[in-house]
Amino acid sequence: MDTLFARRNDSYAGKTVLVPYLDNVMNGKQGVAIFSYVFDPASLANYPSNIREVNVLLIVQASEPDPQTQQFRTIKLRGQAVRINPND
Numbered sequence: 001m002d003t004l005f006a007r008r009n010d011s012y013a014g015k016t017v018l019v020p021y022l023d024n025v026m027n028g029k030q031g032v033a034i035f036s037y038v039f040d041p042a043s044l045a046n047y048p049s050n051i052r053e054v055n056v057l058l059i060v061q062a063s064e065p066d067p068q069t070q071q072f073r074t075i076k077l078r079g080q081a082v083r084i085n086p087n088d
Contacts, residue, residue, distance in 0.1 A: 002028055026059040026074065034058060040087055054081045 002025040027034050036055045043050035056079040061072050 002026075022058070022060065024061045024063055026061050027057070030059060032057060032059060043087075050087060052083050052087075056080070 003020050003023050037051050038053035040050045040052050058077040061074045065072050
């Protein structure tokens with residue numbers, strides 16, 4: 001199981017630290033990428049500037065089993081970001 005981390009600025013110490021953002025991410029265990037990209041159809045090269053869509057998939061498992069079924073609940077969270085301006 002993996003943990004996703006977020007950056008937090010510690011204003012007292014003046015430094016950036018990583019703090020747990022989400023535990024029990026199961027993507028790696030199941031061989032599924034967290035991020036996938038769709039490039040512009042007319043692009044000749046796969047450069048970051050040619051990315052049209054970024055798809056995000058998180059597979060997360062509960063840290064404890066369900067009290068009734070004794071099975072670990074798993075959910076899939078999907079999101080998508082789409083660039084709406086043309087790439088000139």
